[in-house]
Amino acid sequence: MAKITYIEPDGQRRELDVPDGCSVMEGAIDNGIEGIVAQCGGGCSCGTCHVYVLSGAAGEPGEEELEMLELVAAERKPNSRLSCQLEVGPALEGLVVQIPDRQY
Ligand code: FES
Numbered sequence: 001m002a003k004i005t006y007i008e009p010d011g012q013r014r015e016l017d018v019p020d021g022c023s024v025m026e027g028a029i030d031n032g033i034e035g036i037v038a039q040c041g042g043g044c045s046c047g048t049c050h051v052y053v054l055s056g057a058a059g060e061p062g063e064e065e066l067e068m069l070e071l072v073a074a075e076r077k078p079n080s081r082l083s084c085q086l087e088v089g090p091a092l093e094g095l096v097v098q099i100p101d102r103q104y
Contacts, residue, residue, distance in 0.1 A: 002088050007054070007098040008034040018088045024097060025049040025083035035099035042084040047072045048103035049083040056095030058086055074100030 004027055005015045012034075018027035028036040028049075037048035044064050050072040058081055061069065065085045069076055083097065 002090065002093040002095065004088065004092065005094075005096040006033045007096070009099050009101040010034070020089050022088050023084045024051070024086040024088060024092070024095065027088065028083065028099075033099070035101070035103070036083060037103040038084060040084075044068055044082060044085060047082065050074060050103060051081055051083045051097040051099055052077055053079045053081050054096040054098055056093075056097075057091050058095060059091075061085065072100075073102050073104050 001017050001019055004018045004024060005013055006028055007013050016027055016031050023042055025036055025038050025042060029038055039048045040046035047068045065082050068082060069080050
């Protein structure tokens with residue numbers, strides 16, 4: 001379980017306890033967080049689960065994720081990540097992600 005803070009596109013902050021082994025994307029979808037679409041269901045092939053990591057130890061994106069990040073709809077930034085590729089565990093405790101205003 002890790003505490004993850006999601007900042008929705010309208011600026012609302014929502015803090016959730018997300019179970020270990022889930023992705024940050026799944027934590028959002030399961031709890032009705034606004035702004036994450038996750039069209040491919042976590043397969044790293046749609047880019048509609050894009051977030052900006054504001055703080056926390058998210059590690060580095062893999063090759064596949066880097067390629068998909070080139071196709072995201074909102075501006076890609078140095079802290080852009082695909083939330084389906086962020087697996088929740090103790091290392092992600094306190095992660096804060098901001099959801100962009102569009103995923104298409
Ligand atoms: S859910 Fe499709 S790339 Fe993350």
